[in-house]
Amino acid sequence: MELKYRALEGMHDVLPEQSHLWQYVESRWREHCRRYGYREIRTPILETAELFERSVGETSDIVSKEMYVFQRGEERYAMKPEGTAPVVRAYLEHGLYGAGGVHKLYYITPFFRGERPQRGRYRQAHQFGAEILGAAHPLADAELLAMVMDFFLTLGLTPDALELRLNTIGCPECRPAYREAVRNFGHENYTQLCKNCQARLERNPLRILDCKECADITDSAPPIDPYLCDACRTHFESLQNLLKTLEVAYVRDVRLVRGLDYYTRTTFEVIAEQGLGAQNALCGGGRYDGLVAELGGPPTPALGVGIGVERTLLTLQAMQAPLPEPRPIDAYVVAFGEAARPVALKLAQQLRAAQLAAELDLEARSPKAQMRLANRSGARYAILIGDAELQQQNATIKDLQTHEQSVVSQAELSEWIKNHL
């Protein structure tokens, strides 16, 4: 069959075979966030394009070549390419900072990037996000990292399947000097850098550090540590001590710079050792102490994380972490003969009213076909209604595992099944 319409490149349907797995990780994420004191925020898919140009950065790859932007009337819109900027926008728009204290917000959102798809990378993907707004202390960084690792572990991944990579990229106080140092290093080795990195040297020199192609050259690039200001150094040391206290394992990755412009100080990602192919980052995040002010709000320290839902699922499957089976229905109502069909429908409604999951054949098929459907439905019980049952106002209940049959009055049907499940 030739398909007239298909899902767009890089966009995927989640079919019933898979959707229960999505429901599973989503409910785990919600429960996890609740335990850590987060509340949910939901923001629109569309924002003004400018929001992301200001926050993620006009020169970033995400904004400059991957964002879905379209114009309607005067306004330029963008499909959200990431989750943080909309949350910060909402935080400001609704004056949440006015309530004082720290705001911990979580979300589950689709996001859109026009890249060429590959394993673990899609044009519409989904992300579990968590943001902490108003917390400057490294306690917040430590709690966020611990929460993320805790999440993966409670899903059944083992510590050796994961690697937390941690870095600091300084702040507006100290980063300029470091950026100059990296730029100088780049110019000294200019001819050995790839074309991409030669261009980066002007716009965003730190990005040459996480270019794989130039890794051999940038291995000898200056480290940031001597350039960090006292506040940034103290923050980073304090965070590392807290992680040791919490026994959260990590590796320092001095090349971890990340592609979103708003990050300051802490940056991190979690790598899955197996299951993801080339796109092996399960999550990424960091601190963005300047972003709230950049978007017009009061100076507000903040940090957050985005976890790839598809990548998490791929990893869970590859690592054979325990995953739930879809839940079958409780009972399948079978009608023998035309007169029984309306009664079967009514009994199904009765079961549903009693919180039981019930189904029946909707095509008026033969008894044999209905039994086959009952079997295939995975239901524990088939409820058989024929002339005899109609006469007696009862129902024959067949246990599809043991083949045992019982007869109960129609009025007591729900109660009987509840007691026997």
Add this chain to the structure above:
RNA sequence: GGGAUCGUAGCUCAGUCGGUUAGAGCGCCUGACUGUGGCUCAGGAGGUCGUGGGUUCGAGUCCCAUCGGUCCCCCCA
């Protein structure tokens, strides 16, 4: 944006050196068993071989183009 690779039934695939009505397994439907599922047996439905063009007496098979999937670079969740 660059590259690799693969497109045959709903799914997984076979199809010889180019040869006649394109096959298998699974799944689906019906029956054996007229009020009883799974197992077995018998039968059945389902394919313009991704699409378009070319070579040839003849193309699923060879050539070209094109579309689509997957994966890789890049980038990132």
